[in-house]
Amino acid sequence: MRRRTIDIAFTRARVAVFIDGCFWHGCPQHRTLPASNTEWWSRKLATNTARDAVTAAHLADLGWTVVRVWEHESAVEAVERIVARMRSVAASAERVSEGSGAPEQRPLA
Numbered sequence: 243m244r245r246r247t248i249d250i251a252f253t254r255a256r257v258a259v260f261i262d263g264c265f266w267h268g269c270p271q272h273r274t275l276p277a278s279n280t281e282w283w284s285r286k287l288a289t290n291t292a293r294d295a296v297t298a299a300h301l302a303d304l305g306w307t308v309v310r311v312w313e314h315e316s317a318v319e320a321v322e323r324i325v326a327r328m329r330s331v332a333a334s335a336e337r338v339s340e341g342s343g344a345p346e347q348r349p350l351a
Contacts, residue, residue, distance in 0.1 A: 243296070243300060246293075248260065249261045250324075252328060255307075255328050255331050255332065256304075256306045256307060256331070257306065257307045257308075257309060257324070257327060257328050257331060258301050258306050258307070258308050259308075259309045259310075259324055260294070260308065260309070260310050260311065261311050262294070262310055262311065262312055262313065263313050264312055264313050264314055265287075266290055267290055267291065267294060267310075268287055268288075268290065268291045269312050269313075269314065271314065272312075272314060273287075275287070294310075307331050309323060309324050309327050311323070311324070
């Protein structure tokens with residue numbers, strides 16, 4: 243896979259945030275195609291959307307949570323979604339560590 247960049251990475255929480263432009267990433271609310279060269283643009287934008295899906299799947303396989311924010315979203319709503327997702331990830335991590343049954347760490351004698 244070619245290198246891709248995360249717009250905002252919360253590395254300890256393993257949360258990747260992408261800020262997606264409505265045109266370039268195919269926003270369901272604002273998706274449009276230019277009137278000229280429509281076939282080329284259709285392929286180009288479909289490729290972008292497919293690449294986004296592959297990137298999200300790859301990050302999920304690595305244990306990351308992906309949050310996508312559309313450019314038309316208010317900053318306040320976007321931050322609230324990101325914070326909620328980070329809290330959800332933290333709560334999941336706490337549940338896993340509490341029930342892990344890992345042996346107690348003892349100092350070496």
